[in-house]
Ligand SMILES: Nc1ncnc2c1ncn2[C@@H]1O[C@H](COP(=O)(O)OP(=O)(O)OP(=O)(O)O)[C@@H](O)[C@H]1O
């Protein structure tokens with residue numbers, strides 16, 4: 229994600245009232261494939277900057293209207309991420325020093341030497357790219373901590389969470405196993421963002437559906453000319469994930485030749501791009517995931533045993549949702565909150581018939597399926613509560629065979645989870661909850677104690 233941000237063509241503005249100087253500098257920068265625009269005065273450049281920010285501004289100190297020093301101050305005030313380099317004549321070094329104190333990146337004396345100009349531009353833009361990347365990571369971290377937490381009160385999920393916390397501070401490889409939609413990627417992200425690599429990239433890649441060549445190309449990158457059509461050097465995902473984490477999904481179907489390459493990468497901590505010879509040292513944590521039993525694949529010789537042991541330093545097994553049904557009410561509340569926020573709605577779920585249907589359903593698509601059902605129900609709901617009509621038909625059409633497999637909740641468990649769900653929905657407001665449940669507040673209080681429901685005292 230941060231990649232695309234830093235790989236856009238850099239935009240440069242040149243502000244100089246001498247058209248010949250502008251043209252010469254523009255020509256000097258043309259080789260480096262920047263987008264360059266020229267301006268005869270500071271005001272018009274500032275106007276353009278407001279709607280379409282530049283990464284770098286070259287600015288003459290002596291200008292009609294606002295002078296260069298004022299422009300530096302305004303650019304840095306309004307667009308702190310934009311770098312400014314000023315041009316100065318021999319007589320105005322003092323002003324150039326002042327410009328640097330006001331936030332300019334550097335100055336160039338006129339007449340400008342093109343090589344000097346290009347190398348200074350490259351250095352300034354490198355700084356811009358680094359800062360932009362850091363900003364993107366900060367934003368993604370903030371977005372992560374705002375909305376991506378793992379929900380689960382069940383014993384099984386509590387155990388998963390405790391392992392996630394432990395391994396996040398270590399640097400070992402982790403293997404996550406679980407059916408589709410059980411939260412493998414969510415857990416991988418949690419491990420990355422809770423650990424010391426959080427300010428470096430998290431990159432997810434799924435091995436499914438790609439040819440051997442394509443996987444090698446994506447993960448390891450290639451050198452210019454490595455094959456017909458390789459016009460430029462391509463940085464692979466492993467290189468982009470340096471100091472961070474790569475999440476390799478559907479690992480069980482990784483082709484044999486790629487398994488060898490990956491094993492070598494783990495053992496030697498260096499990578500050679502396709503068609504290259506140079507060993508590039510890297511520090512990448514690998515979190516692999518699969519929805520099949522990888523151990524079994526090694527026994528059947530479809531997966532290399534040595535690679536399996538390298539990946540499986542810590543194993544996290546995510547149980548299917550049907551084996552941790554007590555998490556369903558919590559997940560329902562979580563997704564209701566999420567999609568109400570997203571759609572700007574305030575739909576709730578209090579209809580016992582709907583809850584009963586959820587309680588019967590085996591959720592073959594696990595948490596993802598539950599999430600989709602809630603998202604759809606909120607989008608379709610035309611009143612304030614989700615009704616049976618807002619649910620997809622599949623929910624009513626599961627087979628008796630599915631029913632046999634599912635674990636039934638006892639009446640007590642059912643009551644406890646229903647109370648928990650209503651309390652969640654009402655923001656733990658016991659007066660409202662008692663009203664919905666049609667019991668006295670004393671009865672509700674007794675039940676909360678009896679079931680040891682963890683409700684904050686208000
Ligand atoms: N315990 C959980 N708490 C909150 N949200 C969850 C939980 N588990 C899964 N989700 C949500 O369910 C959806 C599916 O999760 P995720 O993509 O991590 O599953 P997966 O196991 O990687 O699936 P697949 O095997 O199909 O790739 C995501 O939107 C995720 O945020």
Ligand SMILES: [Mg+2]
Nearest residue numbers: 409412413477
């Ligand atoms: Mg996934």
